[in-house]
Amino acid sequence: MDERVEVTLNINGEEYQLEIGKRWTLLYVLRDVLNMTGTKYGCGTGDCGVCKVLIDGEPVNSCTYLATRAQGKEIITIEGLSKDGRLTPVQQAFVETGAIQCGFCTPGMVITTTALLRRNPNPTREEIIAGLDNNLCRCTGYVKIIEAIELAARRMRGEA
Ligand code: FES
Ligand code: FES
Structure with missing residues (x-):
């Protein structure tokens, strides 16, 4: 059996004190312990990017990241991006x-x-494409996603 450890995780601005398995991934803790199912489980091997969360501001595949390693860091999931029920410019542009x-x-x-x-x-468009290198989409062909990112960027710069 996986050895249990006590951890404190800071997720979306709240502290969670949990007893977890030493080898549990952050994705498992988010989805199966805390029921934060906005973060998705796809490949489980770090290849598809559906499990991304921000750790200290950097996008990380939570399916290959041990939850114990996330202690002392700021974890933001998709549930923690919008404030007061309002979509962020990125979310709005995707919609x-x-x-x-x-x-x-x-x-x-x-x-x-x-x-x-x-x-x-x-x-640039090339920088956006490079930035999505570790995020797979099987539906859109990426065209609309790139358009959404360009729109969000223009709005965030106050140009649209
Ligand atoms: S589930 Fe595919 S990269 Fe994590
Ligand atoms: S996988 Fe990207 S919209 Fe379906």
């Missing part, structure tokens, strides 16, 4: 441009985009 079809990749895409635009508020 408006039709960048969501089945929606399974969307939380991971939004998390990655949020970090990308904080780091680079005016990305």
Whole structure:
């Protein structure tokens, strides 16, 4: 049996004190312990990006990240992005441009985009494509997703 350890995790601005398995992934803790199911489970091997969360502002695949390692860091999931029930500019742009079809990749895409635009508020199309390198979408062909990111970036710069 997996050895149990006590951890304190800071998720979306709240502290959670939990007893967890030493080898449990952050994704498992989010979805199966805390019932935060906005973060999706796809491949489980770090290849598809649907499980992305922000850890200290960086997008990370939570399916290959041990929960114990996340102690002392700021974890933001898709549930923690919007404030007061209002969508973020990135979320709004995904909705408006039709960048969501089945929606399974969307939380991971939004998390990655949020970090990308904080780091680079005016990305070129090539930089956007490179930024989505670890996020797979089986539905959209990426065209609408790229449009959404460009729209969000323009709005966040006050140009649209
Ligand atoms: S579920 Fe984590 S990268 Fe696919
Ligand atoms: S919208 Fe279906 S996987 Fe991206």
